[in-house]
Amino acid sequence: MNNELRNLIAIVNLLAKIVLLVAVFYFIF
Structure with a gap:
């Protein structure tokens, strides 16, 4: 797994959260 892909997955994860x-x-509001 290359670094760019890992960074992309991390960013997508953060956006999803x-x-x-x-x-x-x-x-709620």
């Missing part, structure tokens, strides 16, 4: 948090906040 942020989107999930925003969705949860919209759901």
Whole structure:
């Protein structure tokens, strides 16, 4: 696994977590 791919996966993971948090906040409030 090359470094670029690993970085890309890490960024996608982070974005997914942020989107999930925003969705949860919209759901609560």
